Amino acid sequence: MTELPGPSEPLDVSFNEDVLTALTTAFARYGDAFRVFSPTTNSNICVFSHPEHVRHVFVDKNANYTKGIGIERVRILLGNGIMASEGDFWRRQRRMIQPAFHRDVISGMLADIGNANLDLCNEWMEKAGGGREIDLTQHLSDVTLKIVLKSIFGTDMKAIESVAGGNPFMLLTQDTERNLQFAYKFRALSGLVMECVKRRRNAKPENDLLGMLMAGRDRRTNEPMTDRQLIDEVLTLIVAGHETTASALNWLWYLLARHPEIEHRMHAEIDAWDENFSDMNSILQLTYTRQIIEETLRLYPPGWLLTRRSINADVVGSHSIAANTDVFISPYIVHRHPAFWESPDKFDPDRFETSAKSKRNRFCYLPFALGPRACIGEHFAMVEMIVHAALIARKFRLRYLGDKPVAMECQVNLRPKQSIMMQLEKRN
Ligand code: HEM
Structure with missing residues (x-):
């Protein structure tokens, strides 16, 4: 057994750019396994970056790891939804929610x-030309946000908006801080979710995500989710499904430009392409577009830092x-590991061509994490991003006129530090 090396400077662990810089610098110096001292927890954090470490922590020994540093803050925002819950309770919830992300259900959401x-394209048609820039972010x-809300609440979004006098969830796009104040404001929307659930209890079941959650039954007891649990899971899906996808699409257009x-x-x-966006097979024909998205997620994984804590030694x-022990695995670092990725900083979607993929260690790519706690919305997100990219790129080129590279902001999500401004150019 070897002792872990590591920098002598302590690391003030929170989610920010300084932490990413400190971790990438230490990785360059100490390699696949090092430790950093955290004054906040008064203990060492182990940072692992080899694909075999990824496999060990997320797959082979996943039962020995809970979520780690930062999860308390997530709990304030999302309660005990599946992002934050643990053990048997998490397993039960995951089983009940999984059917909502079945390929057939997602197919029904494609339209x-x-x-x-298409609405966005129409809005942009009026704005394109004349050299004006739009706030892409x-x-x-x-x-x-519109897509995730429609997928969850279906036609009930109209009822929610009429009760609230507008879309109450817009606070997610208007308020970009992710602090405690935001968490309290967001949790205050629980009441509206509950009213929607109550209305539905006396109506016919719906096929949207909320309908699927309400229909879910515990395998052993046949009990449905409690009201509190429904609220936590709905709020979890809104947050998990919105910001990650939005961040990835920002980087996608930036890299393409x-x-x-x-x-x-x-x-x-x-x-x-035949542009049959309601048909899953038609979407899956867009293989190069998919590769571009996969490569975007490699260079800019929205979940750039995954934290875990060991249960046993x-x-x-x-x-x-x-x-x-607190353990960090950073997809950002693993995705640019020079031993597994040639010219790791180069944007090269051909890396995701089938034959290239099959030659690679599959544990060096984890934008959606891996193992039992991997993202439940991976397929939904991929399809959503392909449809978005295809429909927009059919009509527009997005031109980045900035003279500086876009800086990263490393909060829970890796997103652009400032809004990305783009000039819209209509394509013929
Ligand atoms: C580009 C888009 C997305 C990315 C990069 C992404 C990434 C991730 C990652 C890395 C995790 C694991 C977090 C951890 O272990 O600490 C995760 C979990 C999760 N994601 Fe996603 N996600 C995306 C889109 C979505 C969407 C669209 C939804 C739902 C509508 C979703 C719902 C969830 C949920 C519920 C979990 C927790 C799963 C569990 O612990 O059982 N995500 N996601």
Whole structure:
């Protein structure tokens, strides 16, 4: 067994750019396994970056790890929803929610996803030309929120808006801080979710995500979710489904604007597409567009830092860790690991071509995490992003006129530090 090396400077652990810089610097110096001292917890955090460590923590020994640093804050926002719950309770909830993300259910949501993007295209048609720039970040936040809300509440969104006098969830796009104040304001929307649930109890079941959650039954007891649980899960899906996807799409358009040759290849694929966005098979034909999205998630994984805590003592690689040790695995670092990715900083969607993928260690790519606690919305998110990219790129090129690279903000999500402004150019 080897002792972990690490920097002598302590690390003030919170989710921010300084932490990413400190971790990438220490990775360059100490490699796949190192420790940093955290004054906040008065203990060492182990930072692992080898794909075999990824496999160990998320897959092989996942039962020995709970969520780690930062999860208390997530609980204030999302209660005991599946993002934050643990053990048997989490397993029960995951089983009850999983059917809502079945491919057939997502297929039924494609028309809504496509139509939300067509509305955005229509809005942009009026804004394109004349050299004006649009706030891409704001538009993407709005459209991804609209999609996730429609997927959850279906036609009830209208009723919620009429009770609240407007879309009460807009606070997610208007308020970009993710502090305690935001958490309290967001939790205050629980009442509206509950009213919607109550209205539905006396009506016929709906096929949207809320309908699926309400129909879910515990395998052993046959009990449905309690009201509190429904609220926590709905709020979880809204937050988890909105910001991650919005962040990824920001980076997608930014990278495309900076790589016209890749944009050009994507246009060729999309221009030849039958544009049947309500049909899953038609969407899955867009293989190069999908590769571009996968490569975007490699370079800018919205979940850039995954935190865990060991339950019992364990051995990770050749390193022993005590019980209750905080562990960090950063997809951002693993995705740019020079031993597993050639020219790791280069934007190269061909890496995700089937044959290239099959030659790679599959544990060096984890934008949706891996193992039993991987993202439940992965397929939903991929399909949503492909439809968005295809419908927008059919009509527009987005041109980035800034003279500086877009800086990253590393909160819970890796997102652009400032809104990305883009010039819209209509395509013929
Ligand atoms: C680009 C889009 C997305 C990315 C990159 C992403 C990434 C992730 C990651 C990395 C995790 C694991 C977090 C951890 O272990 O600490 C996660 C969990 C989760 N995600 Fe996503 N996500 C995306 C979209 C979505 C969508 C669209 C939904 C739902 C509508 C969703 C719902 C969830 C939920 C509920 C969990 C918790 C699962 C569990 O612990 O059982 N995500 N996501």
